[in-house]
Amino acid sequence: MKAITLTLAALLASGGAYAQEVNVIGFSGVFADNYQKFIIEPFEAANPGITVNYQPSKNSAETLALLTRQAANPTIDVALLDIAVAIKANEAGLFSQLDEAGVPNIAQAPDWARVDEDRSVAFSQDNLAILYNTETVTEPPTSWNDLADPKYKGRIAAKLGDTRGVILIPILTKMAGGNYKDSIEPAIEAMNAFGPNVLTWEPAPDCYAVVQSGEVDLSICWNGRAQYLHDTQGGTIGVAAPVEGSIGQTSAISLVEGSPDAEAAKKFIDYALGAEAQGTFAEKSFYGPVNTTVELAPEVAQRIYGGPEAQAAQMTLDWQWVSGVYSQWIQRINREVIAFN
Amino acid sequence: MRDRGLVLALLIPGLLAMLATFILPMAWLLRASFSTSTMVQVGFTLDHYRAALVDPFYWKVALNTLTLGLTVAGVAVVLAYPIALFLARTTSRWRGVLTALAVAPLLTSAVVRTYGWMVILGDRGVINGTLQSLSIIETPLRLSNNSFGATVALVEILMPYAILAMLAGFGRLSVQLEEAAAMLGANPLRVFWRIVLPLSLPGVLTGALLVFVLAISSFVTPRLMGGGRVFVLGTEVFSEATVTLNWSLAAALSVMLLVLFSSVIVIYQRALRRLEA
Numbered sequence: 001m002k003a004i005t006l007t008l009a010a011l012l013a014s015g016g017a018y019a020q021e022v023n024v025i026g027f028s029g030v031f032a033d034n035y036q037k038f039i040i041e042p043f044e045a046a047n048p049g050i051t052v053n054y055q056p057s058k059n060s061a062e063t064l065a066l067l068t069r070q071a072a073n074p075t076i077d078v079a080l081l082d083i084a085v086a087i088k089a090n091e092a093g094l095f096s097q098l099d100e101a102g103v104p105n106i107a108q109a110p111d112w113a114r115v116d117e118d119r120s121v122a123f124s125q126d127n128l129a130i131l132y133n134t135e136t137v138t139e140p141p142t143s144w145n146d147l148a149d150p151k152y153k154g155r156i157a158a159k160l161g162d163t164r165g166v167i168l169i170p171i172l173t174k175m176a177g178g179n180y181k182d183s184i185e186p187a188i189e190a191m192n193a194f195g196p197n198v199l200t201w202e203p204a205p206d207c208y209a210v211v212q213s214g215e216v217d218l219s220i221c222w223n224g225r226a227q228y229l230h231d232t233q234g235g236t237i238g239v240a241a242p243v244e245g246s247i248g249q250t251s252a253i254s255l256v257e258g259s260p261d262a263e264a265a266k267k268f269i270d271y272a273l274g275a276e277a278q279g280t281f282a283e284k285s286f287y288g289p290v291n292t293t294v295e296l297a298p299e300v301a302q303r304i305y306g307g308p309e310a311q312a313a314q315m316t317l318d319w320q321w322v323s324g325v326y327s328q329w330i331q332r333i334n335r336e337v338i339a340f341n
Numbered sequence: 342m343r344d345r346g347l348v349l350a351l352l353i354p355g356l357l358a359m360l361a362t363f364i365l366p367m368a369w370l371l372r373a374s375f376s377t378s379t380m381v382q383v384g385f386t387l388d389h390y391r392a393a394l395v396d397p398f399y400w401k402v403a404l405n406t407l408t409l410g411l412t413v414a415g416v417a418v419v420l421a422y423p424i425a426l427f428l429a430r431t432t433s434r435w436r437g438v439l440t441a442l443a444v445a446p447l448l449t450s451a452v453v454r455t456y457g458w459m460v461i462l463g464d465r466g467v468i469n470g471t472l473q474s475l476s477i478i479e480t481p482l483r484l485s486n487n488s489f490g491a492t493v494a495l496v497e498i499l500m501p502y503a504i505l506a507m508l509a510g511f512g513r514l515s516v517q518l519e520e521a522a523a524m525l526g527a528n529p530l531r532v533f534w535r536i537v538l539p540l541s542l543p544g545v546l547t548g549a550l551l552v553f554v555l556a557i558s559s560f561v562t563p564r565l566m567g568g569g570r571v572f573v574l575g576t577e578v579f580s581e582a583t584v585t586l587n588w589s590l591a592a593a594l595s596v597m598l599l600v601l602f603s604s605v606i607v608i609y610q611r612a613l614r615r616l617e618a
Contacts, residue, residue: 061583068380088586092380154464154481161569162584200486201569204459215465327585334580335398338569 020050020264025063026080027251028056030228034285035080042280043271050264060085067094067256074256077265082163083250086120087323095119095254102266105273108291112316115252123273124287125248125316127223127241127305128167131211134238141218144171144242147194155217156194157203157210164207164220165191165333166326167247170317175244181321184329188336195341211237222249227286227303241306245313248288288314374592389593399577399594403601406573409488410557413495417503417552418545420496425507425548426541429514440508444501451498455562458494459485462566486568494566499555503548510544546613550606557602574598 026035032054040052057063060082067079071094081089089095098118100107106114106121113122130141141147147156160168169180169187176186203210207221208229214236223246226239253272259265271277278289282296288304289296296304305311322329369382377384393399428440446454461467462485469481484490514537522532560575567576574594581591 059583061586064380064586071381085586088380092378154483159569161580199464199568202564202567204456204565215463327587330580330585334572339572341570 020261022050022052022077022261022265022268023055023075024052024078024080024268025055025057025066025076027060028058030225030285032056034281038280038284039272039277042277043268046271047264047267050267052268064089068092071257074258075260076256077259077261078269079254079256080123080251081120081254083115083120083122083252083319084163084166084323084326086252086254087115087320089254090116090119094257096257096259096262098255098266098269103270103273105270105275105291108275108293109273110290110292110316112318113250113252113290115320120252120254121269121273122250122252122290122319123278124251124281124290126225126251126287127246127248127314128164128171128220129223129226129246129306130240130242131208131219131221131226132238132240133211133214133217134236136214137217137238140238140240142240142243144168144175144190144244146242147197147218147220148190150197152194152197152217154197154199156197157200157207157216157219157221158194158198159201159203159207160191160220160333161201161330161338163249164222166322166329167249167317168220169329169333170315170322171244171247174315181318184332188332191333191337192340195337198341201338201341208237223304224286239303241310243307243309243313245310245315246305247315247317250290250317250319251287370592370595373589374596376589376592379587379589389590390597392590393593393597402572402574402577405488405571406557406575406598409492409495409563409571409573410553412492413499413556414549414553416492417496417500418549421500421503421507421548422541422545425504425511425544426537428504429508429511430516443504446498447501451559452561452565454498455494455565458490458497458566462490462493485566486570488567488571490566490568491563491571494562495556495559498562499552502555503552506548506551507541507544510547511541513540513543515540543613543617546609546616550609550613554602554606558598 024040026032036054040054044050044052055076057066063079063081064085067074067076067089070076071092079086079089079095086095095116096119098106098121103121106118109121115122130144130147132140141149146152147158158164168191169184172187172190173180173184176190178184178186180187199216200210203216203219207219208226210216211219211221212229212233223239223241226237229237230239253269255262255265255269273291275289275291275293278291279294279296281287282289282294282304283300286300286304301311305314372382374389375385375387376382377386377388424443428436428443431439433439459466463469464481464483464485466484468484469478472478473481484493518536518540519532522536523529527535557573558575560573560579563571563573564576564579575598578591578594578598581587581594
């Protein structure tokens with residue numbers, strides 16, 4: 001009987017009238033592969049009537065440009081964006097409000113993750129970390145302060161003129177006993193303390209390759225991809241998670257306003273925000289989960305956040321607030337740190 | 342009259358292509374630069390222009406851009422001149438091959454050549470590696486990740502354009518004139534100074550202008566070779582458009598860059614025409 005129902009459902013689905021399609025746009029590279037394998041495929045298996053097409057985009061700015069262009073007549077249903085960019089998109093009214101009736105799993109997201117009245121919901125956090133070359137660095141750094149150690153003179157890559165810098169500011173401010181909402185002066189000072197050690201503020205081709213090739217000893221970069229490269233590229237890249245804790249580059253999922261298939265899209269968003277999807281994704285790609293009910297195995301937590309001390313010190317940001325100062329902070333980093341070092 | 346109609350008809354495809362790929366995007370850019378929103382085109386405001394004009398940082402960036410452009414144009418012309426002169430005067434049967442060789446670098450993208458320069462000038466690059474293995478230096482010389490590296494790479498990347506422009510502009514050079522001057526008793530230096538240089542000047546100035554324009558609008562090479570330390574208008578526009586997502590400010594900066602440097606070009610070409618007359 002069940003087999004007959006399934007066949008019937010499949011027939012109906014392939015008949016066209018009932019076939020549903022969700023077009024998702026998001027990050028490219030390993031993220032796209034993992035997202036396809038660990039989130040989209042299980043979702044499609046559980047919802048045979050819905051096909052999910054994933055369209056990788058070079059970066060969040062490009063996604064935003066595409067969404068803006070199609071605002072009147074969108075072909076995309078769901079967008080995965082850097083949370084700061086998602087907030088920008090909400091200013092332009094590009095996303096629809098979600099609710100717990102349509103997407104029950106948003107109830108499992110913490111308050112900070114639900115931005116713009118649930119128009120965008122954070123789903124993963126990729127920690128900022130210090131990467132090191134395991135061949136040239138025998139004693140891995142343990143603290144953000146190690147960046148200022150004179151032995152790294154001319155041996156650091158620090159791309160700070162973007163979200164990396166915006167995340168490092170609250171970390172360094174907190175280390176100096178301050179609060180990023182009051183003043184970021186201590187962070188600018190701390191950046192200028194390690195500034196003379198920086199070889200390049202614009203590592204090419206990216207902040208991972210320069211460590212892999214030995215061009216620098218240390219690089220300030222994202223944990224998830226570094227862990228992946230560690231496992232696949234012979235372990236040359238090591239990841240040091242500083243004891244003072246870190247903050248993740250936060251990605252958010254949103255339903256596009258005027259989505260051609262909003263019902264199916266909401267189903268997909270609900271699945272993507274659920275504990276199962278986030279737990280698997282965290283385990284496979286080392287992006288921290290946002291769903292509060294996810295339980296991580298200790299060794300997974302270690303690779304995402306670092307040791308117990310770092311785990312306890314892990315921070316989250318008030319992104320809504322930070323998005324208001326985002327460009328101002330980048331301007332300060334460019335003008336008061338990079339231009340002088 | 343029929344001829345005129347034919348000319349117009351022949352022009353239409355080209356004009357349409359220009360309209361779609363150049364004029365419309367430019368109009369869009371201009372519109373965006375006056376928008377009250379940072380992303381979509383609504384309202385009208387001069388705020389972005391005001392913000393850029395009262396900010397001393399952008400003035401410094403404009404000055405940086407100008408300095409970089411002038412340096413690169415100057416060095417590229419000096420280096421390219423002997424090559425172009427040789428190619429223009431040689432009667433060797435290899436002339437065609439040599440000319441092709443001189444402009445062959447254009448077959449490779451500027452990004453790839455920038456990476457090449459990173460390998461040569463890097464801390465562990467060819468030059469530093471050699472000097473260190475010969476014990477001439479202990480710590481690597483800082484040859485890249487600064488404006489020196491950006492200048493070197495831009496000069497090499499843009500030199501083929503200078504050579505091509507000069508070759509095209511050397512039409513008035515003639516061996517007979519040089520021979521006549523020599524017969525009348527001028528030594529080689531004097532021949533060069535009084536005959537060759539003045540006659541080749543239009544080509545030199547065209548080459549310089551071309552390199553200057555390409556250098557000030559470049560952003561990949563300054564960004565990669567400058568280690569993030571070289572702030573030019575191109576890198577600023579890129580960063581406003583893709584990092585801070587202030588598209589209107591990026592548009593305003595682009596329009597200002599365009600106005601500033603198209604006026605430089607107009608003045609320059611007037612001067613050039615006077616020189617040729």
